[in-house]
Amino acid sequence: MSQNADNAVEVIDLSKNYGPVAALKEVSFSIESGKYFVLLGPSGGGKTTLLRLIGGFIKPSAGTVLLHGRDVTDLAPNERPTSMVFQSYALFPHMSVAKNVGYGLKLRRMRKAELDERVEEMLAMVGLEGYGARMPHELSGGQQQRVQLARSLVLQSDVLLLDEPLAALDAKLRKDMCLELKRIQEKVGITFIHVTHNQEEAMTVADRIAIVAGGELVEQGAPRDVYERPVRRFTADFIGENNLFDGRVTKTGGNAATVDLDFATVQALNGNGLAAGQAVALSIRSELLGLLTPADAENGGLQTIPAEYLEEVYLGLTTSHLVRLPNGQEIMVRTLSNGEAAATFEPGQTVTVGWKTEAARLHPD
Amino acid sequence: MTAETSPAIEPPAGRGRDIAAKPRWRRFLTGEDGIQKVVFYIPLVFMTLFFALPVALTLVWSVFERTRFWMEPGFTLFAYETFFTSARAENFLHAMMHSAGAVVISFVLGFPIAVFVRRRVPEIAQHRVILLFILPFMISELIRIFALRPVLSRHGLLNSFLMDIGVISEPISAILFTPLGVVIGEVLSFLPFMVFSGFLAMEAVQKYVFEVCDDLGAGTVSTFKDIIVPLAAPGIFAGSVFIFVNGLGVGLIPNILGGPGATNAGSIVFESIVALDFPLAMAVSAIMIVTLMALLYIGHRLFDLTRILEPIS
Known part of the structure; x- marks a missing residue:
């Protein structure tokens, strides 16, 4: 571990170009370990690009990504200590809930008994005890996202990436799931990075909010600071x-x-x-x-x-x-x-x- | 305009008047009253006329007595006896094996094409790329298969190419007019079916699935074995049945590429008809139909074939 180990994520001058279009322009920031960090911004502002760069799903045009002080810029998604929760109900439709949650562990050749135990533990954590035998299509949207969450958490990664995880849920359910996400994050104590365009969602879950727009990190701070004392004009216009x-x-x-x-x-x-x-x-x-x-x-x-x-x-x-x-x-x-x-x-x-x-x-x- | 004068607001009796006002054919097509529901039975009528009835006739005629030029009503299993006690049964089995071989090779060659197109080709271009595989069907099947002769023969393109690049020193004569030639012909003729149905099945597999696999650390083999094949199973099965049926039934291929004595179910039926043994032709057809129905039933129980139409609905 290096001297930066306190920072779960450190992004330095990260850029991503799609042809002549700059999706992300030399963004730098760091996230303290164990924090719930939200990337908030309008659609097309580069926040999902940023998340995918951290997760390794796309390669940056320039810049560095450090996770716990280690340079992971050139590593594949599964070689990084990150797990991703996707926006769509991204479960394997042909596998039961337990198989979905346990698939990552199965790939790591974990013994069956231990695997079953860990899966059951994780399902309990997300409030789906006893749902192991159900198939994804038998679950509601909120339940499917909980399964996704369990599938990512069970791998015990250091950083959990959430790409608009609640976007497909209705307003009421979204509110409940926000509180649930916050509760789970506090329980497992790992770093969550959550992308959303929904201000209320961001305010509910975040320890820190970063406003991302136009490929730049506009401003970051605690929810109260960003809301009550915005520094940049864009932030004032976007928040509240x-x-x-x-x-x-x-x-x-x-x-x-x-x-x-x-x-x-x-x-x-x-x-x-x-x-x-x-x-x-x-x-x-x-x-x-x-x-x-x-x-x-x-x-x-x-x-x-x-x-x-x-x-x-x-x-x-x-x-x-x-x-x-x-x-x-x-x-x-x-x-x-x-x-x-x-x-x-x-x-x-x-x-x-x-x-x-x-x-x-x-x-x- | 007030409510009292409005013709749109009428007592319920207006419904009867309304119906009478429309021409009968329109009521029939729009399905507005009891009789018109007939329109929904059209598929049933079609399937009865062009599937159930022919199958039933095939079964019935297969047990008729053979006469000199046609057959007469009766019940005899003579045709089946002829089939099972002659070389025909063995030929039928061999044809099934060759057909199964063509299915396996088509899967190995064709399914990865479908996966590749779905995963790597930009979404807007995918259907166009898949459409390219229709092009071979623009040429008559007879010509397509016949054109393989100068390719596969002892002094054909394949042998001279292999000799030119030094892989072999003597031309291989065991390609054309052998079962191998038949299998090659079947693969080249029917490969597009595996690509089509494989692609259709892959369309039902969302792109996120691959990202999840990357995130969880599933390698190419695990992703293929655990995720892609199970999700695409209905399509793979449908393509396989299509190729198997055609490999068994299209008599043209063994006739042209298989050399003397090469047969499949199709050519056995054809020869029986030429010999005016109609009950035998019907019996062979019946055996083929039963075999295929059994296969379809097993496949449906295993994979739920209705799933293949999901991306369309």
Whole structure:
């Protein structure tokens, strides 16, 4: 073991080109051992390519993959300490559940008694005790994915790769399986790398989330950081329901910065390293915005902009209010739909949108 | 337009009127009332007319009495006795063995082609590549088989090629007009069937299966033996039956490539008809049908042949 052994996965300047198309552009990152790591991003952003490069299913155009400090860039999938859970219900349709789970062990010439024991143990782990004799087509989608999980886990690899494992499941089942995946990961304690385009799924399972888009690793961090303190404009746009404004820094002082949005001038607090005259994007999550009464607006302490009320969209837990800014941009203000309806607004009415200064984030890129 | 004046909203009695309004042939084809369900019996009618009835007639005629130019109703097993006590039974068995040999060789040569096309050829090109194997059928079977003579003969292409590259010093004369020639002819004629049905079966095998095999560390042999063959078994079996049936039944091949005395079931039937022994011809046909039905039944029990149509549905 080398000095990097604490990192289960280390990817250095990894690139993958398909002809003239760059699917992945010099991506570097590392994953601490025993973490649940999620690669989140829009379709076609390169996250599955990244996962398949780590698993060895495709060869990189350039760069290195280290697993526990060992260079595995040129090794085949089965020569790496990784196992893969595929998106489709990728079970062998002609083998029973137990045979599916045990096939990898059988290839390793494990004795039958020990093999059966390990298979039974693993089926219990994924909550499918007693299902060994069933055939895949007799199982529901969720159960099939559990079998896949057992088939990968039984090999006791150091890193488990999950390629959109819940994409084919319906919303309710997906939620349950998320919690189940998290529970299993904590139990076995190995590193999970999970690819998904579903934000909620990512937030549920992840210790760390990496946003992958356009063949690049945009940003990574704990779910809370990525959601509440996105650094890059793309992250703010992709995660949560953010409103983005383009503006120009007019004044800086310490952390604070004053930003001119053309129709209003507002303050923000993460202005480190910004200079006056620089173009920035300002993001505020819709739930941190409020529609203010004139009295609130007077109270001060809030950043405010004028707007025209357009319409209300009731979504159950929350209600979204669509308003139009003086520059024509439409933004979303989200409030909890609690019983006692706050002020109601008429379409066309002039309203004031306000937020606490610390709610806004500046993105210089 | 209001509900009262709308012709679309009518009391339930409207159904009867509706039916009367349509021409009878249209009601028949769209299957709207009881009688029209007949349309669903068309396959049954077809199978009765062109399969069950001929098979039944074959069986019945095989026990008729032979007359000079035709046969007359009766019950005798004379034709079967003739078959089993003559060299014909032995020839039939040999033909079955040669046919089985052709099946095995076709599997060894043809199935890997199907697997290769499915695994390595880009998806959009797969069907076109498979279609190429239809091209030989554009040429008459008689010509195709006859063309093998100058290839396989003592001074043919094969021998001169082998001598040119120094593999042999004397031409091999044991290829043409021997059972070997027949098997070669059968393989070359029927190989595409193994490729077609093998490919069809491989289409049902999802691509992910191969990735899973790579991930679990199944080598080429394990993947082939444990995964590909079991999953493609219905297709392999269907192709095998097709080749076996044709190898047994197409009398042309032993006639042209097998030399004097070479026969198979097809040529035995043909010779019996030429000799005006119709009951014998029927008996040989009946034996062939029973053999093949038994094979199909066993295969269906083992592999569930309906699975081969799964990728289509």
